[in-house]
Amino acid sequence: xxxxxxxxxxxxxxxxxxxxxxxxxxxxxxxxxxxxxxxxxxxxxxxxxxxxxxxxxxxxxxxxxxxxxxxxxxxxxxxxxxxxxxxxxxxxxxxxxxxxxxxxxxxxxxxxxxxxxxxxxxxxxxxxxxxxxxxxxxxxxxxxxxxxxxxxxxxxxxxxxxxxxxxxxxxxxxxxxxxxxxxxxxxxxxxxxxxxxxxxxxxxxxxxxxxxxxxxxxxxxxxxxxxxxxxxxxxxxxxxxxxxxxxxxxxxxxxxxxxxxxxxxxxxxxxxxxxxxxxxxxxxxxxxxxxxxxxxxxxxxxxxxxxxxxxxxxxxxxxxxxxxxxxxxxxxxxxxxxxxxxxxxxxxxxxxxxxxxxxxxxxxxxxxxxxxxxxxxxxxxxxxxxxxxxxxxxxxxxxxxxxxxxxxxxxxxxxxxxxxxxxxxxxxxxxxxxxxxxxxxxxxxxxxxxxxxxxxxxxxxxxxxxxxxxxxxxxxxxxxxxxxxxxxxxxxxxxxxxxxxxxxxxxxxxxxxxxxxxxxxxxxxxxxxxxxxxxxxxxxxxxxxxxxxxxxxxxxxxxxxxxxxxxxxxxxxxxxxxxxxxxxxxxxxxxxxxxxxxxxxxxxxxxxxxxxxxxxxxxxxxxxxxxxxxxxxxxxxxxxxxxxxxxxxxxxxxxxxxxxxxxxxxxxxxxxxxxxxxxxxxxxxxxxxxxxxxxxxxxxxxxxxxxxxxxxxxxxxxxxxxxxxxxxxxxxxxxxxxxxxxxxxxxxxxxxxxxxxxxxxxxxx
Amino acid sequence: xxxxxxxxxxxxxxxxxxxxxxxxxxxxxxxxxxxxxxxxxxxxxxxxxxxxxxxxxxxxxxxxxxxxxxxxxxxxxxxxxxxxxxxxxxxxxxxxxxxxxxxxxxxxxxxxxxxxxxxxxxxxxxxxxxxxxxxxxxxxxxxxxxxxxxxxxxx
Ligand code: FES
Ligand code: FES
Numbered sequence: 001x002x003x004x005x006x007x008x009x010x011x012x013x014x015x016x017x018x019x020x021x022x023x024x025x026x027x028x029x030x031x032x033x034x035x036x037x038x039x040x041x042x043x044x045x046x047x048x049x050x051x052x053x054x055x056x057x058x059x060x061x062x063x064x065x066x067x068x069x070x071x072x073x074x075x076x077x078x079x080x081x082x083x084x085x086x087x088x089x090x091x092x093x094x095x096x097x098x099x100x101x102x103x104x105x106x107x108x109x110x111x112x113x114x115x116x117x118x119x120x121x122x123x124x125x126x127x128x129x130x131x132x133x134x135x136x137x138x139x140x141x142x143x144x145x146x147x148x149x150x151x152x153x154x155x156x157x158x159x160x161x162x163x164x165x166x167x168x169x170x171x172x173x174x175x176x177x178x179x180x181x182x183x184x185x186x187x188x189x190x191x192x193x194x195x196x197x198x199x200x201x202x203x204x205x206x207x208x209x210x211x212x213x214x215x216x217x218x219x220x221x222x223x224x225x226x227x228x229x230x231x232x233x234x235x236x237x238x239x240x241x242x243x244x245x246x247x248x249x250x251x252x253x254x255x256x257x258x259x260x261x262x263x264x265x266x267x268x269x270x271x272x273x274x275x276x277x278x279x280x281x282x283x284x285x286x287x288x289x290x291x292x293x294x295x296x297x298x299x300x301x302x303x304x305x306x307x308x309x310x311x312x313x314x315x316x317x318x319x320x321x322x323x324x325x326x327x328x329x330x331x332x333x334x335x336x337x338x339x340x341x342x343x344x345x346x347x348x349x350x351x352x353x354x355x356x357x358x359x360x361x362x363x364x365x366x367x368x369x370x371x372x373x374x375x376x377x378x379x380x381x382x383x384x385x386x387x388x389x390x391x392x393x394x395x396x397x398x399x400x401x402x403x404x405x406x407x408x409x410x411x412x413x414x415x416x417x418x419x420x421x422x423x424x425x426x427x428x429x430x431x432x433x434x435x436x437x438x439x440x441x442x443x444x445x446x447x448x449x450x451x452x453x454x455x456x457x458x459x460x461x462x463x464x465x466x467x468x469x470x471x472x473x474x475x476x477x478x479x480x481x482x483x484x485x486x487x488x489x490x491x492x493x494x495x496x497x498x499x500x501x502x503x504x505x506x507x508x509x510x511x512x513x514x515x516x517x518x519x520x521x522x523x524x525x526x527x528x529x530x531x532x533x534x535x536x537x538x539x540x541x542x543x544x545x546x547x548x549x550x551x552x553x554x555x556x557x558x559x560x561x562x563x564x565x566x567x568x569x570x571x572x573x574x575x576x577x578x579x580x581x582x583x584x585x586x587x588x589x590x591x592x593x594x595x596x597x598x599x600x601x602x603x604x605x606x607x608x609x610x611x612x613x614x615x616x617x618x619x620x621x622x623x624x625x626x627x628x629x630x631x632x633x634x635x636x637x638x639x640x641x642x643x644x645x646x647x648x649x650x651x652x653x654x655x656x657x658x659x660x661x662x663x664x665x666x667x668x669x670x671x672x673x674x675x676x677x678x679x680x681x682x683x684x685x686x687x688x689x690x691x692x693x694x695x696x697x698x699x700x701x702x703x704x705x706x707x708x709x710x711x712x713x714x715x716x717x718x719x720x721x722x723x724x725x726x727x728x729x730x731x732x733x734x735x736x737x738x739x740x741x742x743x744x745x746x747x748x749x750x751x752x753x754x755x756x757x758x759x760x761x762x763x764x765x
Numbered sequence: 766x767x768x769x770x771x772x773x774x775x776x777x778x779x780x781x782x783x784x785x786x787x788x789x790x791x792x793x794x795x796x797x798x799x800x801x802x803x804x805x806x807x808x809x810x811x812x813x814x815x816x817x818x819x820x821x822x823x824x825x826x827x828x829x830x831x832x833x834x835x836x837x838x839x840x841x842x843x844x845x846x847x848x849x850x851x852x853x854x855x856x857x858x859x860x861x862x863x864x865x866x867x868x869x870x871x872x873x874x875x876x877x878x879x880x881x882x883x884x885x886x887x888x889x890x891x892x893x894x895x896x897x898x899x900x901x902x903x904x905x906x907x908x909x910x911x912x913x914x915x916x917x918x919x920x
Contacts, residue, residue, distance in 0.1 A: 077864025077902050221861055228866040229854040231801040231842040235867060238800035289795055290787040363867040363901040364805045364813060412805070412813075412867040413901045444806040662861070666907070670864055673903025696810040696899060705892045707905040 042138050043183040052110045052201050053191035056184040058131035063182035065159050067099045072112030073124040074104035074408050079222040079663040080120040087125050090215040091132035093156035104386045104408030113197035114385030118725025123197050134203025142179045147172045210719035219662035236382040236409035237367040246289040247430040247440035248296035250282045254689040256309045256535050261302035267295045276433040280501035283430050308688035309535040317354045320458050323531035327510035336523030341473035345464035349568050354752040355553035357684035358454040364412030365447025366423035371437035377404045382411015383420040388489035393428050396493050416545035419451040421490030425498035445694035454546030455481035459557030463565050473523035481543040482530040484509035488545045500538045513550045515558035516623040518583035540691040548728035559620035559736030572601045586628050590621050592714040593630040593652035605747035612640045618740025620733035626724030627655040633737035637745050642761025646676045652714040656721035668730045675734025677702035683754050775843030785831030790814045792830045801841040802870040812871020812898035816840045822878035841870050856914040864902035871898040876912045
């Protein structure tokens with residue numbers, strides 16, 4: 001285990017020094033002074049400011065010629081750093097192994113938005129590509145000057161710049177290491193002045209033509225698997241600093257209630273145990289972790305009496321139906337006049353779908369370590385948005401941003417705005433109160449019960465059909481809790497439990513979404529409406545981003561509905577989609593999935609199945625920010641028990657250029673499993689006082705015994721189209737594909753997730 | 766009240782001064798300083814804290830430290846090393862199983878105890894042996910491939 005002697009992580013300086021060179025290594029063909037004199041404009045020994053407009057903020061060439069890439073996003077387990085390393089190596093013309101990617105450390109990277117919206121490659125990778133291309137251009141210019149040869153007569157391979165010599169002649173050459181190794185680029189980029197996902201700062205260089213790619217597109221393996229299985233790598237839960245104490249939080253049994261009396265004497269026998277109580281914020285610390293746990297359990301607290309804040313769970317969807325609309329938006333590709341068109345319909349098909357609150361339920365509850373020392377703050381967190389945590393802690397603790405160092409360290413899973421951001425802010429509040437570094441880990445019930453939830457929603461769809469069986473109008477409306485009741489990161493105190501429990505002024509945001517597809521109907525309207533949270537402050541049902549925020553719910557509804565229309569018209573579900581889907585890449589994924597699966601064209605439901613066990617197949621398709629996915633599910637249903645076995649999946653996936661096909665497959669695999677889990681099992685349970693699904697029994701997920709037998713992939717590669725994301729798009733159509741397969745097998749349409757055995761059984765009887 | 770308890774972990778004796786009711790997990794992580802196993806639930810529901818005691822896979826999050834006695838505790842770090850990996854560790858790397866990797870202790874340690882007793886298990890037997898262990902990232906397909914690969918390596 002890493003016992004951190006000092007609060008250091010790998011700062012950029014340490015990286016450069018650590019690889020052996022002070023400035024230029026001994027034995028290098030040129031002395032430092034010569035080199036500096038020659039290329040003073042482009043390289044320097046001191047570190048330029050860590051700002052987005054500096055090339056050195058992204059790329060450094062070390063003394064030994066290896067390359068460090070500083071990435072302001074991070075990997076959530078999909079091997080993103082491998083893909084980014086491939087891109088950087090490709091553009092720089094260095095071997096893949098020469099590149100090391102550092103992620104999510106505020107001391108050596110700029111705010112590129114953290115892990116967010118499947119933009120790791122789409123936006124983060126794009127910036128790294130431009131930076132690496134610019135670094136190559138600058139290095140070739142330096143070489144041109146040094147070798148006395150025009151830049152256009154130079155080539156690069158394996159980090160060595162060479163003259164293109166006529167046949168038989170000896171080329172002149174110089175390596176990157178000799179040109180700049182161990183010094184920083186001093187090159188200005190054209191920054192668009194944005195931080196986060198949209199940060200973009202290209203240089204003058206043009207990236208390579210994809211047809212020249214040699215490293216991009218290769219199935220390179222992750223190198224972090226071995227360190228993980230041999231326990232050589234720490235998670236954020238493993239970090240320790242000297243003088244550190246352990247913290248635990250205490251949450252109310254009735255949501256919304258606050259402590260009115262705290263009896264500190266109730267824990268006086270526990271060594272070193274202390275209470276931190278600030279309005280609704282209540283935690284304990286102790287020198288030993290077990291003592292902190294005991295203190296949390298033993299502390300006597302009297303809580304304020306409050307009205308139960310929630311409806312009973314059975315009334316959830318009625319509540320959503322009746323709730324006042326806080327914000328409404330019509331989005332997507334709208335066409336014609338839907339209301340007028342419905343007046344002329346020969347037939348109208350309508351349906352309503354329901355999706356519950358869901359929990360991140362990360363593998364472990366969140367953990368963070370915060371150290372406040374000499375006016376400086378260090379924080380180790382699994383939050384997928386470490387730069388925003390830096391903003392948040394700076395505001396919370398009143399410490400200038402440059403004195404707050406946030407280090408992302410792999411956490412126990414992360415699928416969006418989980419409990420990790422709350423944990424960092426809670427740990428900071430504890431650390432400030434007790435004047436010692438605090439490692440705070442939540443409990444399981446806090447992780448599952450108190451994380452920000454994926455919003456619950458209802459979705460209404462209707463289609464107008466003319467006398468010939470054509471769809472002439474389509475109207476789709478989602479109504480639900482906002483996906484940004486608390487925002488997607490911890491940069492604002494009002495978005496954290498620490499802030500909310502300590503009474504800061506609240507600011508709940510509004511956001512939902514519409515189906516992403518290319519169905520063309522003469523009249524089309526897609527809209528959303530958000531409703532206020534059930535409890536505005538410190539709620540265990542506050543809603544935020546959970547993997548593919550609102551995508552699974554919306555497309556469960558919209559793609560189930562397309563199937564309903566196809567069935568009502570007695571048309572094969574794929575044939576129906578192909579009549580109306582217009583974008584060629586969408587058509588291609590649907591056809592590719594059908595072909596790979598061996599789809600037999602016929603309307604659903606399947607005829608002639610008798611007995612307790614029936615099976616069916618269903619398709620669903622969707623887009624997501626440029627990526628398109630078609631999924632076919634084959635399911636077995638036991639009519640007697642209602643148990644569904646999602647047996648086989650075929651996925652056709654087009655995310656533009658594929659950087660690493662193996663990484664992409666693994667990423668899709670995880671999406672499918674988590675998608676099945678959310679469809680078949682996951683539902684936050686609550687009574688009128690609190691969330692009651694607080695562990696793996698009350699919040700079950702897909703078990704290993706339910707693993708699909710087979711997943712087939714069709715990865716469609718478009719090297720000419722810049723990569724769009726893959727971290728989330730394929731979770732989006734899973735629920736609908738399963739629902740459509742159930743309908744195919746049984747003729748019964750299930751419009752409420754999850755499809756737990758009791759619900760399926762009830763629906764079938 | 767704390768008491769001195771001697772534990773044999775990964776072949777070495779360690780004496781810890783701990784509340785006898787404290788779960789073994791905290792002794793391993795905090796007193797002995799291992800970064801494996803992990804805390805996932807503290808309820809014996811997820812597997813993240815799994816270690817072997819005399820070859821049996823147990824959940825260290827609910828096992829009182831005083832109950833281990835002279836039992837030999839092996840954690841994932843003691844199962845194999847890069848130089849001498851356990852077949853499951855090799856298979857995990859080959860199959861590129863983990864995403865976040867926080868669940869690894871549960872799967873590998875449970876599967877290791879199972880494969881030590883059961884040669885050439887069927888897929889159904891593997892699944893049953895691993896039932897209830899959690900992986901939230903959804904690496905189920907790859908986990909099964911790795912366990913099958915390791916089983917084949919172990920003959
Ligand atoms: S932490 Fe022990 S089983 Fe979950
Ligand atoms: S890999 Fe993240 S929980 Fe299994």
